[in-house]
Amino acid sequence: MTPQLARSAWGSLETLHVVAFFAPEVQRAYDRFGVPATRAGYFAARSSAFGAADPALVVATFYVFSPDLVARAVPAVWAAGTPEEWATARRDAVGTALHRVLGEPDVAEVLELAREAVAGLGAAGRPLYAAWSGADWPEDPLLQLWHAGLLVREHRGDGHVTALMAAGLDPVEALVTGGLASGSTDFVRTTRGWSDAEWTAGERRCRDRGLVDDGGLTDAGRALRADVEATTDRLAVAGWAHLGADGTQRLVGLVAPLRERLFDSGLLPDWIRSRG
Template structure:
């Protein structure tokens, strides 16, 4: 039996709903507040980049790809002056654990964790800098956090491949956000959280217009085709962990995690543009 990119995407999306809790749960931001770094999204940059160690802002700009350099530099390296990377990572886990247990309770996830960890065992680090850094981090002990951590590894592995797909498509960070926002209905979210100025956003839109990828109505057919190609390449590059797990066990993992995913979607933790995709 063959794991197709479409099936791999479905499996990723199921776990992703639990993983992105770490970006939106108020308990996570509250955990970051103890470090008192006023820069916008300081906790996000610090926690997600913590596996790199006390890195320079340039590494975050490069690997996170779609964030404005000035936004990153306002937070990094100030976050490392406030606390070491391990403390930021621990704060994120603490906040995530609180939200997961509040929403999901104490489900028996032993089988799901076993399957998710087996998928992660099939991931390889070459060309995947964020995944490679996180693959060296010790797994948490809490079973729900183990499931979340598996989602983290699979997400960062996929995300590294997504950057490769964006570069191959000739989409710079702003162009990636404009087209991706139009394709997913997340324009307001990405425009207000990625740090680009109105002038930079407008210039990126004009570059896309000149390529025939957007018009006054949004994405043109060429633009939709290009975004479809980006997602196709991303899906293809993200298959290896799921192929290692195998189709039968992949379906079982989806079956086990789907009720948890639905409870998280119903909890109001995630923004509407994510919930609407469920």
């Protein structure tokens, strides 16, 4: 199993999973809880597998988000709804969005492959994945495929945090360099909650390290980000190795038309295409 094939498989399922972050149905579901804090629903739903998580736990596991942004949302979200209610709101809204765009596709074969890959994932050193690995699977097959993407995503994300820390990139430095590498700077700068002063200081640290200049990432910056991604890929192979190369390649092929329909719908930003 090559890391490149594993990355392609993750990128395929990731396209379905990130519907939870962009679909208007999901934001409307969060709005009904009446918590005015920015990204309150995101923090509540994604951390709900921990139970009523303390802000410090969310800061530690989400890594690139400003502690101040988290503190404005958590624990206020738990006063507005239980973790189970937030998780259910996200799941049901994602189901509505997926079926709106994709209809009723036959996902039986790809779901079997995805669940086999998930069966090969381990929880050691993966706090968000470990928490979600105990959650019940939805009944709807398309939502089951989304849930498989969630598990793969959180497992990989935990490993990505490890890779960022090993590279010596603090949260803002990770966003500055990662945004330049993926073309998502505007998105991450406006959604992760860091002040202009904090962002500027992070850019300065990256300049001092020779990672960025006026033209964007330097050769050293590109090399460091490539190393971060390569480390993340190596740490994310286990589930796909369990499935096997043939099954993994088959999964990529089966998800491809669903992925294209999601992009064609305009629901997702185009920079997500670079994932996988």
